[in-house]
Amino acid sequence: MKKFYEATEKFHKKFEMKGTNNEEMGFRLNLLMEELGELAQAHTKGKSRENMIEENIDLLNLILGNFVSMGVSVEEVEEAFWKKHEKIMSRKKKKTKNGHYRVSEFRE
Numbered sequence: 001m002k003k004f005y006e007a008t009e010k011f012h013k014k015f016e017m018k019g020t021n022n023e024e025m026g027f028r029l030n031l032l033m034e035e036l037g038e039l040a041q042a043h044t045k046g047k048s049r050e051n052m053i054e055e056n057i058d059l060l061n062l063i064l065g066n067f068v069s070m071g072v073s074v075e076e077v078e079e080a081f082w083k084k085h086e087k088i089m090s091r092k093k094k095k096t097k098n099g100h101y102r103v104s105e106f107r108e
């Protein structure tokens with residue numbers, strides 16, 4: 001995680017994103033939706049595994065960029081990740097009506 005975070009930080013520094021629209025969450029959400037659309041398109045068009053990996057990496061880069069833009073340190077990211085991981089690991093898995101499986105906090 002640290003290497004990825006630091007690489008993203010370098011990218012933000014190189015392209016002087018601090019204080020620009022590149023660090024505004026509204027703009028970043030548009031970028032995320034654009035990249036999510038590219039991933040969805042790669043999936044629906046049956047693109048290669050390499051292409052699917054690249055589109056997921058685009059999303060990962062943007063997510064890491066969100067943390068850099070928000071001033072969230074790599075330590076905070078790691079702490080939040082493991083806190084959430086512990087929470088989702090305690091959840092239950094259920095089969096939905098359409099046959100898919102979901103891991104969530106189900107209300108009885």
Ligand SMILES: [Mg+2]
Pocket residue numbers: 035038054055058
């Ligand atoms: Mg892309």
